[in-house]
Amino acid sequence: MVKVKIFGVIRTTTGFSYLETDAKTVNGIFEVISWRMAQGYKEDKEELERMKNDPNVKYIKPKNPALEYHEKLQFKDAVVYVNGERCMRKGRKLTDGDEVWLLSPAAGG
Amino acid sequence: MTNLKGYMGKVLFVDLTKKTHSEFPWTDEDRKRTIGGKIMAADILLQHIKPGMKAFDEDNWLVITTGPLTRCKTPSSTRFNISTVSPLTGILTSSNCGGPFGRRLKKCGWDAMVITGKASELTWIEIVDDSVTFHDVPEMKGMLTGEINKQFKGGVSPLTIGPAGENKVLYAGVFSGERTAGRGGVGAVFGDKNLKLITAQGTKDPEIYDKEKLDKITEEWKMQLLRHPITGAQLSKLGTAGLVAPMQAHRILATKNFSDGRFDAFEKVSGEELTEKYLVGNGNCYSCPMRCERRVKVDGKNVKGPELETLGLFGPNILNDDIEKILRWNYELDELGMDTISCAGSIAFAMELQEKGMWDSGLEFGKTDNISDVFKLIAYREGIGDILADGTKRMSEKFGGKEFAIHAKGMELAAYEPRGAVGQGLGYATSNRGGCHLNAGYMVVLEGLGLNMNSYTAKGKASLSIMFQNTMEAASAAGCCVFTSYAVLPWFIVAKPTSMLTRIVQQVFKFITPILYIGMQYPDILALNIPLIQYPRAINAATGSKYTMGTFIKAGSYGYNVERVCNIILGLPVGKDTDTLPKRLTDEEQVPGNKKTKVPLDKMKRSYYIIRGWKDGAPTMRMIKRLGIKLPDCAKEVYPYGKG
Numbered sequence: 001m002v003k004v005k006i007f008g009v010i011r012t013t014t015g016f017s018y019l020e021t022d023a024k025t026v027n028g029i030f031e032v033i034s035w036r037m038a039q040g041y042k043e044d045k046e047e048l049e050r051m052k053n054d055p056n057v058k059y060i061k062p063k064n065p066a067l068e069y070h071e072k073l074q075f076k077d078a079v080v081y082v083n084g085e086r087c088m089r090k091g092r093k094l095t096d097g098d099e100v101w102l103l104s105p106a107a108g109g
Numbered sequence: 110m111t112n113l114k115g116y117m118g119k120v121l122f123v124d125l126t127k128k129t130h131s132e133f134p135w136t137d138e139d140r141k142r143t144i145g146g147k148i149m150a151a152d153i154l155l156q157h158i159k160p161g162m163k164a165f166d167e168d169n170w171l172v173i174t175t176g177p178l179t180r181c182k183t184p185s186s187t188r189f190n191i192s193t194v195s196p197l198t199g200i201l202t203s204s205n206c207g208g209p210f211g212r213r214l215k216k217c218g219w220d221a222m223v224i225t226g227k228a229s230e231l232t233w234i235e236i237v238d239d240s241v242t243f244h245d246v247p248e249m250k251g252m253l254t255g256e257i258n259k260q261f262k263g264g265v266s267p268l269t270i271g272p273a274g275e276n277k278v279l280y281a282g283v284f285s286g287e288r289t290a291g292r293g294g295v296g297a298v299f300g301d302k303n304l305k306l307i308t309a310q311g312t313k314d315p316e317i318y319d320k321e322k323l324d325k326i327t328e329e330w331k332m333q334l335l336r337h338p339i340t341g342a343q344l345s346k347l348g349t350a351g352l353v354a355p356m357q358a359h360r361i362l363a364t365k366n367f368s369d370g371r372f373d374a375f376e377k378v379s380g381e382e383l384t385e386k387y388l389v390g391n392g393n394c395y396s397c398p399m400r401c402e403r404r405v406k407v408d409g410k411n412v413k414g415p416e417l418e419t420l421g422l423f424g425p426n427i428l429n430d431d432i433e434k435i436l437r438w439n440y441e442l443d444e445l446g447m448d449t450i451s452c453a454g455s456i457a458f459a460m461e462l463q464e465k466g467m468w469d470s471g472l473e474f475g476k477t478d479n480i481s482d483v484f485k486l487i488a489y490r491e492g493i494g495d496i497l498a499d500g501t502k503r504m505s506e507k508f509g510g511k512e513f514a515i516h517a518k519g520m521e522l523a524a525y526e527p528r529g530a531v532g533q534g535l536g537y538a539t540s541n542r543g544g545c546h547l548n549a550g551y552m553v554v555l556e557g558l559g560l561n562m563n564s565y566t567a568k569g570k571a572s573l574s575i576m577f578q579n580t581m582e583a584a585s586a587a588g589c590c591v592f593t594s595y596a597v598l599p600w601f602i603v604a605k606p607t608s609m610l611t612r613i614v615q616q617v618f619k620f621i622t623p624i625l626y627i628g629m630q631y632p633d634i635l636a637l638n639i640p641l642i643q644y645p646r647a648i649n650a651a652t653g654s655k656y657t658m659g660t661f662i663k664a665g666s667y668g669y670n671v672e673r674v675c676n677i678i679l680g681l682p683v684g685k686d687t688d689t690l691p692k693r694l695t696d697e698e699q700v701p702g703n704k705k706t707k708v709p710l711d712k713m714k715r716s717y718y719i720i721r722g723w724k725d726g727a728p729t730m731r732m733i734k735r736l737g738i739k740l741p742d743c744a745k746e747v748y749p750y751g752k753g
Contacts, residue, residue, distance in 0.1 A: 007381055009342045017381065072510035077605050079561075081358045086561065086608055101358055105603045107339045107554040107595045108349030108401070108417050109523075109547050 002094045004029055009106035010078050029100060030076050036064045078102035111137050115177040115652035121219045121481040123234060123241065125302050126167065130241040133223050141654060142737065144661075145176035146586035147203040148668030150192035155199060155675050157290040159575055160747045162679060164196035164294070165277070165301045167227050173268075174221040175211045176588025177654075178587030180315055182730070183327050183647045184334055185397035185590035187212055189285075195552040196301075197279040197451065197500050198519035198543045201674040202293025205585060207394035210268040210287025210309065218309030228303040231275075233267075236309040249305050250275065253444040254284040257306055267576075269306035270296040271446025271490040277301055278498040280451035280521075281730035284443065288394070291448035293520065293542055318653035326650055327624040330593075330643045331398050337596045338604045339559060344401040344592065345391060349417035350380030352558065356421070358558040359564065360529035360699065361708075365474060366457040367515045367691075370526040370699055374424030378432045383414065387436060399592060407440045415439040415449070421524025422453035427460060428475040441481055445488040451500055452487065454521030456480070458501045458514055459493075468508040470496075481601060512692035518543035518681070525707050527690070528699035530556035532570035534708030538688040539574070539717060540584070540674040542668075547591050550577035554595060555618065559603050562615045562747070565705040567619050572625040576662070579629070583643050583665030597642055626720050628659075629666065635659030667736045670721075670728045674738060674748070683749050688714060689727025725749070 011017050016100045023029045068094050080087040081101040094100065101108070111118030122133035133153075150172040155307065157170055160183055171193045178186035189211025195202035214222065217236050222236075230245040240408025257269040274281040274296030281296030282289040290296075299305075307412050335341040343351045353375055356362035360370035376382060383403060389411060390404030403414030415423075415435050419442075423435045442449050448520040462468040470493045472483065486494025496504060499520050505514035515522050527534030533556060536549025552574055555562035580730075581591045602611050628635060635658045638646050645656035656664070677683060690710055699706035718724065722732035727749050733740060740748065 007379070009346055010350055011381055012346045012384075017385075042734045075535065077607065079355070079358075079606050084358075086358075086557075088612070089562075090607060099460075101354075103355050103358060104343055104351075105338050105559045105606065106343045106352050107551070107559050107592075108344060108352050109551070109592065 001096060002029070003099045004102065005099070006102045008106060010102050010104050024094060024100055025090070026082070026087060026092050026094065026100065028088070028094070029102070079105060111140065111511050113137055113140055113177075113652045114316045114646070115161070115181070115648070116140060117215055117218045117220045117313065119219050121222040121236070121241070121476050123222060124225045124226045125224060125228040125243075125304060128228075128243045130368040131494075135220075139179070139654045140177075142667065143650065144583060144586035145179075145220065145662050146174050146188070146588055147190045147192060148582065148586040148671065150174045150190055150203060150662060151668055151671045151675055154192060155221060155583060155671050156741055158194065158560060158675060158678055159743050160680065161195055164194045164199070164298055166513065166537065168225055169194045169298065169343065171224040171295070172221065173214070173224070175215050176586055177652050179211045179213045179588035181317070181327075181647070181651050181652075183323070183589070184330050185394055185396070185399060185593050185734070186588045187395040188585065188588050188590055189214065191283060191290045191295045193295055194679060195295075195542070195717055196297045199562045200393070200518060200542070200679045200681050202288065202295065203548075203672070203674055204290035204292045204295045206283070206285050206288050206592060207397075208288030209266045209395065210285035210307070211588070212395060213266065213309040213311065214310075215315065217309045218312055218313045224302065224304065226302065227646040230307045231303050233305055234307045234484050236307065236311075236525065238311050238313065245282070246305055247675060252305075254446050258286070258414050261308065265310055266309050267306040267308045270299045270387075271303075271444060273446040273486070273498075275298040275305070276488060276498070278447060278487055279491065279500050280455075281446050281447040281500060282448050283448060287443065289443065289448070292545060294448075294449065296446055297615070299496055302562070317651055319650045323647060323650035326643060326647050329640060331435065333640075333643070334398050334593065334596050334668075337600045338691035339595045340399050340592065344399045347380035347384055347415070348401045348402065348403045350383045350415065350420050352417045353379040353420060353424075354381065355558050356525065361526045361533070361557070362425050363421055363524045363526040365428055366426060366461045366513060367526055367693060368513075370529045372428075372432035375425060378420050378424035378435065380417075380420075382432055383420070384511045387432070388421055394590065397590065399590075405436050407437050412440050413443065418524045419449040419453070421449060422457065426453060426457045426524065427477070429477045429711070431477065434477055434480070438480060438484070441484050445484055447484070447488065450523055453523040454483070454515055455497045455501050455504065457482065458504055458510070459497060459735070461513055462504070462508050462510055468504075490674070497672040510618075512696075514691055515693070516544050517688075517690060520544040522546075526699065527694055528706050529712070530564040531567065531708045532556050532564070532574055532708060534690060534694060535570055535713040535717060536574050536578070538690050538710055539578075540716070541669065541676060547581060548578070551591075552577065559595065560615055561606060562618050562668040566619065566714045567709050567716075569621050571713050572622040572629075572720050573618060574717065574718060575629060575720055576625050578669055579662050579665035581665070582668045583661050586664065586668060587644050587648055589644060599641065614629055622716070622720070629662075629720065632659035632666070649711045663736075667738065670732065670736055671738055672742065673723075673728055674728075674733070674740065677749070678741075678747055681726075683727045684725045
């Protein structure tokens with residue numbers, strides 16, 4: 001399994017902070033998140049309950065599908081780190097035990 | 110008076126010794142050259158300071174300035190600036206604040222105020238339009254900043270110091286509402302002058318040159334900020350605290366007094382943790398759509414939460430993973446009236462001295478139960494606090510450890526570990542006020558946090574640092590928050606980090622020096638304005654000035670050079686020791702065995718000085734003449750190239 005930690009606006013957008021998946025590529029992780037977000041949008045109570053009880057999902061809250069402009073842009077454009085190194089290819093292959101971080105661009109002071 | 114709109118046209122001059130006030134001469138030519146804010150303050154101080162002048166001299170001036178956009182509804186343009194000779198660094202400091210005082214001062218009809226002298230009693234300066242009254246307020250001695258705020262209602266928001274300022278802690282701040290002009294010890298200069306607070310209540314508003322156009326620009330600008338993934342999303346949803354995780358990923362999260370760039374327990378002190386468990390709301394400076402302020406509860410009170418710097422420096426940098434303690438410490442430091450960055454940096458240095466057996470202060474990495482008590486000792490200068498109150502540089506002179514005393518020009522560094530972003534290291538070293546991340550030019554936004562330019566290469570870093578330093582200098586002078594400058598990076602590049610266009614841009618940045626060099630040497634050729642850079646357009650609409658992108662950035666360059674000349678007059682050494690970093694950052698590898706992970710400062714500085722038109726860290730006479738800087742007579746005695 002691949003461990004995925006989600007930070008920044010990607011986290012507030014998707015509602016997930018952590019998940020484990022058998023995705024074989026970085027793109028595969030996005031597909032898993034998309035599917036789970038879609039379940040959240042349906043506001044299907046059973047599905048939400050299932051996700052709440054899924055030990056691999058740290059559930060935060062369902063998101064309103066009326067995403068803001070910038071959130072639409074951000075979801076699949078995460079800044080990706082695999083095992084602590086920046087990854088620029090969404091097709092990068094993943095293996096069992098990899099740790100992937102998804103982050104959003106940031107600045108401040 | 111002024112023929113320019115947007116400005117109030119008057120500068121107040123106050124003498125605390127004589128308890129008198131008058132109008133300080135400032136012409137439209139001066140306004141056009143300096144815009145306002147910190148450049149105006151530096152220009153005023155350039156004609157006043159003398160070699161050997163110290164922060165606590167009676168004739169050290171405090172210069173409080175606003176910008177032409179202060180009181181306009183343009184985004185995040187409520188800022189004001191305080192400049193003076195810093196007790197912490199001994200050179201010029203400029204400290205910026207988003208609190209309401211700047212707007213209030215301008216409503217009284219004053220663009221700025223200059224304060225000289227020392228009062229015999231603790232004093233409150235009350236400004237009501239043109240009238241200025243001096244009140245002795247011995248009963249306010251020792252009052253916390255929050256207690257002072259509670260004394261005033263009905264839109265009167267004082268600019269005040271806490272006990273740390275009264276006791277001349279060298280990094281004491283000045284507070285407006287819950288906002289701080291924190292850096293460089295401006296609060297200690299207030300304290301030395303026996304100035305506890307200033308209030309301003311007025312009835313005037315600046316005239317706007319073209320209100321319809323300014324409203325249009327304001328709307329466009331707000332949309333630009335709201336659409337941007339940094340200014341419209343990250344800052345509002347997670348605040349600056351949202352940087353903890355990206356900094357960890359990029360190895361720039363200062364850990365254990367900057368001995369590392371990663372902290373295993375970073376998630377416990379992250380912006381996500383703050384947002385999900387402790388956030389009770391957002392706050393913002395007047396007219397700011399970014400709303401980066403975090404509201405949290407401490408002892409049931411709704412108070413301002415910590416910024417990234419406070420989280421980072423009171424978290425990983427002292428090996429603390431208890432975020433609740435940081436929320437409390439942030440509040441306590443605001444109440445006592447201290448800069449959290451320098452305070453945390455001094456404590457981290459003391460912890461390393463303790464670990465190495467060089468000073469037995471009782472402060473240890475990871476031991477945090479006694480920190481609140483230490484704050485009080487610092488604020489009242491008691492016990493070990495009396496030593497900590499003087500900052501890292503002086504502590505290293507007393508106990509040794511200069512190679513790991515994390516400061517630049519005497520000012521403690523912010524929470525970005527520059528061995529993971531070497532351009533930021535160049536910025537820290539060359540920054541005029543010392544180890545400030547923003548005055549540095551904030552290269553980390555290109556080096557991994559916003560974009561992903563190679564953060565270990567020296568290529569392109571000097572010219573980009575200069576461009577950002579100049580742009581932020583001018584934006585700040587206009588009265589704007591420098592966070593607005595992140596939106597100058599087009600959203601479609603920042604939002605798509607893996608796109609082909611973004612990758613090309615990042616590669617081009619490495620080779621951009623010749624273009625930027627020409628642009629900076631001949632800024633007048635950039636005789637146009639583009640919607641991406643809103644500042645000159647907004648200033649023109651507000652004031653009737655004729656800034657172009659080129660002349661706007663040239664004003665920033667003028668400011669940066671004037672500040673540097675001031676610093677040299679005040680004793681900043683010229684030569685190899687002008688712009689330095691501690692050896693830990695330049696000589697030790699952050700990742701052992703990886704030679705890239707240290708700051709190649711000398712290499713970057715060579716390019717930096719050439720592009721700036723400086724020699725050994727000082728602007729050459731050619732550059733001084735080109736920018737139109739009026740070198741005062743006293744400078745000619747000490748300035749290395751004074752005879753041209």
